[in-house]
Amino acid sequence: MxxxxxxxxxxxxxxxxxxxxxxxxxxxxxxxxxxxxxxxxxxxxxxxxxxxxxxxxxxxxxxxxxxxxxxxxxxxxxxxxTAQPVKTVLMVSKEGHCLNDLLFRWKSGLLPIDIRAIISNHRDFYQLAASYNVPFHHIPLTGSTKAQAEAKQYEIIEAEGAELVVLARYMQILSLDLCQKLAGRAINIHHSFLPSFKGAKPYYQAHDRGVKLIGATAHYVTADLDEGPIIEQDVARADHTDTVEDLTARGRDTESQVLARAVKWHSEHRVLLNGHKTVIFR
Incomplete structure (x- = not known):
């Protein structure tokens, strides 16, 4: 053989x-x-x-x-x-479009990954996880319980042997300790075309500036917020008639596609780190 x-x-x-x-x-x-x-x-x-x-x-x-x-x-x-899919853990908060997209692509055989678990600080998607027969771990998180919550998260990640962790709209900032533990194997999707509009509510920032393009960026997670090595980006058109809700709805499709491509390239071992940049063999 x-x-x-x-x-x-x-x-x-x-x-x-x-x-x-x-x-x-x-x-x-x-x-x-x-x-x-x-x-x-x-x-x-x-x-x-x-x-x-x-x-x-x-x-x-x-x-x-x-x-x-x-x-x-x-x-x-x-x-x-190549016969061994990449063991993966997904993390999500209350926006489920990227999670749903990754689960569908995985079950359709479009991603060479093995989703072992879903971790969330909310209970919203436990039924979605169950429909794909994926274990769902609800770990509430507050400022005073962050260290304990992250310890539980990392315990699950290690127990599943995860080679990849995907922050599929997980809207919490990871601690320095967890970022270091997951260095080079955690991908985040940011709903903006970085380096513009970092941090929270980028669609509000984009609408306030009257941009003509909105975008999404998939990048590796580092301790510097939204500054990790970029894997993939894409944009969608916008104009003066768009509301924040319009931009948010249009952006969801872009986010899902950008994150799926980044996960695919990473799991096909096409992404190599080059300092604060990436080399991608597509």
């Missing part, structure tokens, strides 16, 4: 890296099916994503040999079996 893998890596740029990687895969019986690379001249870093088939070695053996290969090149790398 032939196994399929995705190898992602980054390292200081130098001559012959593509040749070295392809040579390593050839030596270990790997047949390259898809490959992309990028040289960032500003940072001097090299990025690569390779999808390959291999029937000579198992996952553990390949990882061991990759570690030895990568060390002299100072590579940061990861190896994923």
């Amino acid at each position: 032939t196994n399929a893998y995705i190898l992602t890596l980054s390292c200081p740029d130098r001559l012959g890296l593509v040749h070295a990687v392809s040579g390593f895969l050839l030596e270990h019986g790997g047949n390259i099916e898809e490959a992309a690379q990028y040289n960032d001249n500003a940072t001097g870093l090299f990025f690569m994503r390779v999808q390959f088939a291999c029937d000579q070695h198992d996952h553990a053996t390949l990882k061991t040999r990759l570690a030895s290969f990568a060390e002299p090149h100072q590579m940061r790398w990861s190896l994923h079996a």
Whole structure:
């Protein structure tokens, strides 16, 4: 049986890296099916994503040999079996359009994820979760109970072995501690085209400024509010006749699509971090 893998890596740029990687895969019986690379001249870093088939070695053996290969090149790398969907936990508050969209896409086979649980600070969507047979965890949160609530949230995330946490309109600011624990594996959807209109009520801010475009931004979560590395963005037209309610309703579709694309690319291991930016091999 032939196994399929995705190898992602980054390292200081130098001559012959593509040749070295392809040579390593050839030596270990790997047949390259898809490959992309990028040289960032500003940072001097090299990025690569390779999808390959291999029937000579198992996952553990390949990882061991990759570690030895990568060390002299100072590579940061990861190896994923394509047959294993990314274990995912969703977090939501009282706006359910992104949650509903992700659940539908997952059950339709459009996202290579395995939704293990839904966490919410409200009870609004327990019936939606039940309809998809996904465990629903209601964890109320106030200023005085935030630390205890986040401890419970993280306990669930770890118990489910979550490799990805999606803030699908979870309208609470994560603590520095939780942001650090979830670094590189938590995606947020912000209902604005960042860096404009950060924080709360961006549609109100947009309406007040009379913008002609509204947008949505999916980004990795960091301790700096709405400033994490951006994965995907999109916009929708607006004009002077639009009310805040019009902008909010139109924006929901954009938010859902942007978040779904970001989740898809992340779970297909197409997103590599490059400082405060991302490299995306679409």
